[in-house]
Amino acid sequence: MQGLTLENIRVVEVGGYSGYDLFFMIQGKLYNFMIAKTNPPMPLNILHRFEDQGFCPICKRLILPYPIGNQPCLELKKIDRLLLDKLKKFLPAALN
Numbered sequence: 001m002q003g004l005t006l007e008n009i010r011v012v013e014v015g016g017y018s019g020y021d022l023f024f025m026i027q028g029k030l031y032n033f034m035i036a037k038t039n040p041p042m043p044l045n046i047l048h049r050f051e052d053q054g055f056c057p058i059c060k061r062l063i064l065p066y067p068i069g070n071q072p073c074l075e076l077k078k079i080d081r082l083l084l085d086k087l088k089k090f091l092p093a094a095l096n
Helices: 074-078 080-090
Strands: 007-014 019-026 029-036 042-048
Touching (some): 019 080, 029 080, 042 080, 074 080
Antiparallel strands (some): 007 019, 029 042
16 A cells, blocks of 8 residues: 555446445556445455556556456455555445
């Protein structure tokens, strides 16, 4: 987590899995953090949502543009609970 700067954080409620899509950028690359609407909230997955093909600055894999490149970031998934703690303040108050 140290040295990881999250930018342009945005939360969207979704009904497909009863949760939230939390979008953020790292070094100009977009990620989708899927969070279940439970109390406490539960991290589900973190997906790459790149506009253009490029390398993920976190996992170093070559990612194709969205929707083809909608693949999990395995390195961010390893720290999903730490990320969730950092991003909880963006979720609705009922989940905090």
